[in-house]
Amino acid sequence: MKIVIPDDVTRTYSSADATASLKALGPVEIHTERAGDAEELAARIRDADIVLSFRPAFTKFPAAVLRQCPALKLICISGTGVEDVDVAEATARGIAVANVAGSGDQAVAELCIALMFDVARQVTAQDRAIRDGAWRGQEGIELAGKTLGIVGLSAIGSIVARTGKALGMNVLSWSRNNDPARAAAVGATASELDTVLAQADFLSLHLRLFPELRGFFDRARLARMKPGAVLINTARGELVDGAALVEALSNGRLRGAGLDVFSQQPLPMDHPLRGLANVVLTPSSGWNTADASIRMIARSIDNVLAFAAGRPINIVNASALSQRA
DSSP: OOEEEOOOTTOTTTTOGGGHHHHTTSOEEEOOSOOSSHHHHHHHHTTOSEEEEOGGGOOOBOHHHHTTOTTOOEEEESSSOOTTBOHHHHHHTTOEEEOOOSTTHHHHHHHHHHHHHHHHHTHHHHHHHHHTTOOOOOOOOOSTTSEEEEESOOHHHHHHHHHHHHTTOEEEEEOSSOOHHHHHHTTOEEOOHHHHHHHOSEEEEOOOOOGGGTTOBOHHHHHTSOTTOEEEEOSOGGGBOHHHHHHHHHTTSSSEEEESOOSSSSOOTTOGGGGOTTEEEOOSOTTOSHHHHHHHHHHHHHHHHHHHTTOOOSBSOTHHHHHOO
């Protein structure tokens, strides 16, 4: 079997001793730069049996690419989300799609809390000021006693909720099923979305990016947020209307934001978010800890080895397995 890793942009796999087990299956080809376009990606994986894609690279596998890969049997995404794969096309072509759920949950949740603290206490802003020669403290706010709103009570959202509760925050949550018992189990109170928006001093997004949720946080919903609130987004940039967010941050409607994800990645040099002092930006690195990387690599390789051994695990489109049978 030929295995191709088309997007090892942080050289996570290139430096991993664990890839030796992959090489026992056949040649392993690793690319350390993003493909420039769909055609370049197709050229990289055209003769691959297995593609192991680095989730934080957000490589897209549309139907047009999959149709150029007649040998492809498995795409393993080293993360939870598989929305960048045309799963329906993969299924029709007998290409199994596997994911790795949960490996970065703790890492992402901790970055949420870090962004909350940073915006609240202006840590980054004060660091920059000192480096520029100033010595002037900037007044912040405390998290204890504030209301934390969790939108999407995912595994990550649940960790953030428990942590917020431990910090002395009042935690409200809204999710599409809005189960009160599930919320209570993590120290939150299940509430209507408008209630969460109106009362949250800090609002943390943890929704999955379904088509109907693109731009879910539009100008109207942002306007319903509590004046002076802080928005934290480590989920998907496309959940938020970018222009409306810039407007709310620029006119002081929101106190600030901590953003790890963007609708365009990398963030363009001329993007207005780069010029806002009340925003803390990180480059889609919520998952990026040494601990999470170890888990991510190990579980991804387990997926590939199990598939090669005829015992596929973590397949999100099980019907694809019968297509090739």
